[in-house]
Amino acid sequence: MADNPTVEFALRMGDNCLVLGQNVSAWCGHAPVLEEDIALANVALDLIGQTRMWLGLAGELEGKGRSADDLAFLRDVREFRNCLLVEQPNSDFGQTLMRQFLFDAWHHPMLKMLSGAADARVAEIAEKSVKEAAYHLDRSTDLIIRLGDGSDESHHRMQGALDRLWRYSGELMAADAIDEAVVGPGLGDIEAQYKDYTSKVFGEATLTIPEAAFMQKGGKVGLHTEALGHMLADMQFLQRSYPGAQW
Amino acid sequence: MYAQEVKSTGKGVLSLEEMDPVERAFQEKVNAGVKIEPKDWMPEGYRKTLIRQISQHAHSEIVGQLPEGNWITRAPTLERKAILIAKVQDEAGHGLYLYCAAETLGVSRDQMTEQLLSGKAKYSSIFNYPTLTWADIGAIGWLVDGAAIMNQVPLQRCSFGPYSRAMIRVCKEESFHQRQGYDIMMKLCAGTLDQKAMAQDALDRWWWPSLMMFGPSDAQSVHSAQSLAWKIKQDTNDELRQKFVDQTVPQAKYLGLSVPDPDLKWNEEKGGHDFGEVDWEEFFQVVSGNGPCNADRMAARRKAWSDGEWFRDALMAHAEKHSADKVAAE
Ligand SMILES: [Fe+2]
Numbered sequence: 334m335a336d337n338p339t340v341e342f343a344l345r346m347g348d349n350c351l352v353l354g355q356n357v358s359a360w361c362g363h364a365p366v367l368e369e370d371i372a373l374a375n376v377a378l379d380l381i382g383q384t385r386m387w388l389g390l391a392g393e394l395e396g397k398g399r400s401a402d403d404l405a406f407l408r409d410v411r412e413f414r415n416c417l418l419v420e421q422p423n424s425d426f427g428q429t430l431m432r433q434f435l436f437d438a439w440h441h442p443m444l445k446m447l448s449g450a451a452d453a454r455v456a457e458i459a460e461k462s463v464k465e466a467a468y469h470l471d472r473s474t475d476l477i478i479r480l481g482d483g484s485d486e487s488h489h490r491m492q493g494a495l496d497r498l499w500r501y502s503g504e505l506m507a508a509d510a511i512d513e514a515v516v517g518p519g520l521g522d523i524e525a526q527y528k529d530y531t532s533k534v535f536g537e538a539t540l541t542i543p544e545a546a547f548m549q550k551g552g553k554v555g556l557h558t559e560a561l562g563h564m565l566a567d568m569q570f571l572q573r574s575y576p577g578a579q580w
Numbered sequence: 581m582y583a584q585e586v587k588s589t590g591k592g593v594l595s596l597e598e599m600d601p602v603e604r605a606f607q608e609k610v611n612a613g614v615k616i617e618p619k620d621w622m623p624e625g626y627r628k629t630l631i632r633q634i635s636q637h638a639h640s641e642i643v644g645q646l647p648e649g650n651w652i653t654r655a656p657t658l659e660r661k662a663i664l665i666a667k668v669q670d671e672a673g674h675g676l677y678l679y680c681a682a683e684t685l686g687v688s689r690d691q692m693t694e695q696l697l698s699g700k701a702k703y704s705s706i707f708n709y710p711t712l713t714w715a716d717i718g719a720i721g722w723l724v725d726g727a728a729i730m731n732q733v734p735l736q737r738c739s740f741g742p743y744s745r746a747m748i749r750v751c752k753e754e755s756f757h758q759r760q761g762y763d764i765m766m767k768l769c770a771g772t773l774d775q776k777a778m779a780q781d782a783l784d785r786w787w788w789p790s791l792m793m794f795g796p797s798d799a800q801s802v803h804s805a806q807s808l809a810w811k812i813k814q815d816t817n818d819e820l821r822q823k824f825v826d827q828t829v830p831q832a833k834y835l836g837l838s839v840p841d842p843d844l845k846w847n848e849e850k851g852g853h854d855f856g857e858v859d860w861e862e863f864f865q866v867v868s869g870n871g872p873c874n875a876d877r878m879a880a881r882r883k884a885w886s887d888g889e890w891f892r893d894a895l896m897a898h899a900e901k902h903s904a905d906k907v908a909a910e
Pocket residue numbers: 641670671674728750
């Protein structure tokens with residue numbers, strides 16, 4: 334894999350979408366209001382659609398004949414390349430929305446930058462996804478502000494969610510040689526934009542970013558939290574139980 | 581159907597001559613196929629029957645998210661996962677249109693939700709059966725959405741405008757639901773022996789509950805006549821059930837599956853199938869709360885509602901705060 338950084342990079346992008354989409358989709362039928370059931374299903378659908386493009390590209394470039402489905406359903410935990418943030422469990426609706434916001438605030442500028450990537454196929458997927466990501470970010474921004482600056486209880490819950498999840502935001506920005514090879518020199522801009530944007534939104538939401546948080550990382554190189562294994566056990570059940578079957 | 585237990589007034593159907601002039605004018609409008617709109621005069625019984633029918637229908641869409649939602653995280657491919665999410669999302673959308681249609685009759689969504697969660701309002705018996713294998717997702721699309729289409733196509737011509745228009749939107753999406761279900765079944769039946777067995781097992785378990793969706797036999801259903809006269813209903817339960825059997829049996833044959841009814845056979849004379857008697861005892865048990873999943877379904881809906889309370893309250897609190905800001909600024 335190391336000989337083509339785009340393979341690894343596409344796995345990271347695809348696994349982020351897959352793991353987050355999988356988590357979000359579990360809300361279908363259980364959200365606090367009907368409109369949220371519908372909106373979350375939209376987000377999950379967009380993310381699963383993006384997964385198919387990124388993992389499709391990764392499989393093709395890898396050249397071992399693995400399809401997007403093979404990559405999604407037949408890899409084990411250590412081969413997953415998503416960041417730790419997206420695999421954090423749904424928990425309550427506040428944590429789900431905070432996780433989404435922390436991701437969207439990175440995902441959107443990242444895709445915008447990738448739309449101009451040197452690799453035309455990466456640029457093409459980014460361009461197809463960037464509008465969806467913009468919509469996700471608008472939506473999660475709006476909800477973070479309203480819930481942070483809502484009732485005492487919602488403020489408390491959102492602050493708790495931020496305290497818990499902020500430690501996973503650093504990994505999104507921690508670029509390595511693979512990111513640099515595919516994204517190019519603009520990576521520092523994404524980090525600056527992220528800091529700007531999140532502090533502006535949290536200010537409006539009356540939420541406080543935890544000081545001196547120790548940033549967790551490892552997902553990008555396959556070192557995950559325990560939650561991911563359980564998710565895969567659920568998600569991969571049919572493919573694992575009936576090897577080789579077509580669905 | 582999605583509103584299997586709708587009770588109308590219970591009075592017999594009056595003839596035009598027996599009606600007072602306002603009611604007669606209403607009935608003549610209905611007879612002439614003119615749509616009744618929310619602001620128009622309508623008999624109290626008509627309004628009540630519609631509220632019950634539309635809200636039961638809406639509740640069925642909402643509870644109906646659960647059995648299929650049960651397989652979203654385990655769908656076997658990315659494409660199947662996306663299709664299933666889109667399908668369950670459509671059902672939530674149907675619930676939304678229907679609540680809106682019922683609201684035009686003077687009942688709020690919160691009131692209807694309260695009635696569902698307190699157990700006062702009913703929803704379709706079919707959603708109280710468990711989805712045990714992936715084939716159940718195929719069987720639901722094929723049979724349950726198939727039965728829903730059979731019921732909802734005539735409801736597009738319902739006399740009440742908002743309900744009729746909601747059904748027109750809903751029906752456009754239902755055929756996709758049925759197709760995706762049948763497609764899952766085709767894939768399974770063309771697959772391994774295990775997969776085919778899974779498909780047969782799903783048909784065995786969903787066949788009779790699907791026939792129950794049309795509600796009790798006309799002989800037992802005292803309320804059909806008034807609903808038919810008001811054009812809230814267009815066909816009797818038995819007519820729709822017969823149509824469903826006639827449509828579905830050849831589809832099962834095409835899949836190479838057998839329908840679990842020893843009495844099923846083609847009747848040349850009537851140009852339709854004869855089939856066995858539905859277990860009505862089971863139906864009434866399920867409707868009255870004793871189906872295999874009634875308790876779980878209600879618990880899931882109650883949990884979603886009570887866990888979501890802080891979220892709904894917070895949005896209100898935010899809106900109030902900021903409308904106060906605006907007023908202060910003026
Ligand atoms: Fe529906």
